[in-house]
Amino acid sequence: MSDDPFEAIKATFFQECEELLGDLESNLLALESGSTDIEVINAVFRAVHSVKGGAGAFGLEDLVRFAHVFETLMDELRSGRKACDEPTVRTLLRAADVLADHVAAARGAGAPVDPARSAGLVAELETLTHGGAAPAATTDLAEDDDFGFTPIALDLAAFEAPAGLSDLPDLPPLPDLAALAPLEAPMAAVEGGWKIVFRPHPRLYASANETGLLLRELARLGPTRVELDDSGLPTLDALDPNDSHLIWTIELDGDASEAEVRDVFDFVEMDCDLSITPLNAAASTEAPAAVEDDEEAPAEALAQAAAADLDIAALLASVGAAPAAEPVAPEPAVPEPVVAAPAPAPVAVAPVAPAAPAAPPAPTPTPSAPAPAAAAPVTIRVDLERVDRMINAVGELVIQQAMLAQRVTESGLARSSDIALGLEDLELLTREIQDSVMAIRAQPVKSVFQRMPRLVRECAEMTGKKVRLVTSGEDTEVDKTVIERLSEPITHMLRNAIDHGLEGPDERLAAGKPAEGTVRLAALHRSGRIVIEIADDGKGINRQRVKGIAVERGLIAEDAALSDEEIDNLIFMPGFSTATEVSDLSGRGVGMDVVRRSIQSLGGRISISSVPGKGSTFTLSLPLTLAVLDGMVVGAAEQTLVAPLAAIVESLTPDAADIHHVGGVDPVLRFREAFLPLVDVAWCMGFSDQPTALKGGVVMIVETESGQRAALLVDAIHGQRQVVIKSLEANYRHVEGVAAATILGDGRVALILDIDALVSTGRARSPSRAEMQMAS
């Protein structure tokens, strides 16, 4: 993280933007799917408002301008002046995309936003905001009550054409403002609530914020009374329109917390003078004794206080003299009727939970006192680098612990000795620490899934298809190392699903399907791995065509007899397509070899299931983390290897009678009425030019990602262990049949087997019957 505090804050802002944009997208999608919950609209507004507020603080003008127009439309929607119809939501979704582009551009993580595209959307948003049949004229005044403003009676006569203007045309019917209840006591005192004195600085407006919105936000917290002080306003000729001379005093009733009130001013606190004080504080400072003695006194005292507060200087003086603070010498004559305020709350009395429960009973014991509210999850932002350092350190700890355990074992100490028992405890503790540390980096796949609706929209637009994206399992957690690398393959497969999996609307209708195609993106945990499924309800893989292309390109013989599954898998063959970039938007099958490689580099597998006319499902299976692995340590030709535990079904000592050879060549193991390919690990890996002897050897029954089973023949099984994965590719290069490496307790490097690769390539390299017989 940058040492520059400003840059650090800015980096935090952009992190928050990511979350806000994610919320924005998901809430807009909720609107798109028919949600009418006002809270959803409010959440969209808040997200845009927060982005704008932060952007204003950092002078990101383009972003502020765009967000402002967006926010204005959202304000219309949440006030009910504009209907949240389908075209509007579609525009909002596209606006959210452009907003994200603006954020990325401001962050330096994306190309500058195309001005024409941005301006086009600004125009659309403004049209939606101002267009239509005079939405303001149709506003139901009752809606304003929702804002919590206390109605004010307006003198209708005042709206009538004044004498002397008889030449003016007839006035249109006036709003029924008289129906509103009169404000009985403009600044009457109330119990609870807050008094807010607010003077915006010119830069508040310059950063596209607006007092009106702030006042409205306050009104959402409870009933408000707003008083405007324009005494500092010069005459028009002396007025600089960009300057700011107005001061507002707002009394907010209700039980809103100070934090909620401050949240309203979250992004403008540096651009205004602000004072937030409890409403009842003024009364208690004015007449504390009377409050207890006379029931009527509080109202009177508060009224007096309120009246006194009309003088802002007096208010500020009273704030300064608030209890629980160091006594401040009263300064009655404050020339500037404003408080300089972004500093910590000048709040006099904040409700604080009674401290020290073990203390003697308080004078006013409250057995039913509200228990501390259910603690909301408290989070902190931590630089990822720090977490990575800790993960590495814990990885080393695990290795050291394993080395220590091995040394103790080698020393011949009894398993029941204190040292051995202590080591066991240490192992448990190490495991716990490791799990906890890994959990820190675990993130829901939501962050990846959230980017996909936009992709789907853009692909649908490009291809002229109607597509609905349905996601599930967004909260499934995976290590950040995996999350970061999930995006590209998913992106490519979604593009393929839309581009070539789904039919066009006409074709779908002709096939008796709805015009809108559905693409499902799901995440789930299965057997200690994360499984991502991308399914479409399109036409399925055209096997005849796939086979034709494979024959055409010389990938398979023309008369090759392939199962449906084998034909489907042809699309993963390098050379099936000419594309090399994962990011290409092209036909299904194009670039799928690249997708498979990227999945494999994550230690994952990809499989297809396709039904003609019904659609296709691509399934990715990936490890939850790339940092640690539960493995079975085995020996093969003097080498120590690690087999991922998740792939092992069981292990057994083979009987020579159970070994058969298909066609005299390919060895198979008879295992529970099934024949499994037998893979001699040492032979296949090239560790030995002699087949492994069956006698004394051990077989591990493993299952590949596609569900295929095989038997791996090794010399011995040493035991189960959690190992810290060290990338072989990063430190050496890719080796066929090897997924990664690790460091064992004795300090030696052990290779971690890539079971699928071993099974698929090992079958072709297994020793023949004659060779095996020689070994036996």
Add this chain to the structure above:
Amino acid sequence: MTATVVLAPVLDLRAAAPLKAELMAVRGQALTLDASAVERLGGQGLQVLLAAIRTWRADGCALTFLNVSEALAVQWRQFGASPDDLSADDLSVLGEPA
């Protein structure tokens, strides 16, 4: 003579300076502000209007709001501004300027 100024639909920061210029151009005469199109009132638009009301009042000229849109009336009230200011100066009281 009465000048008429038609207020823009959006009276925000961007509209404040042009509005001031437009109003200053007709200073010294009775003024009618056609507020029928106003949809959104910002803090700085409000400031210009309040300053204009104050100025016209000091000049002894009438300033009248005409066709006040409901949006303006509502937002004016939300700002806590006096509804009396929004209504009009009564020409019969103020009289025509000399």
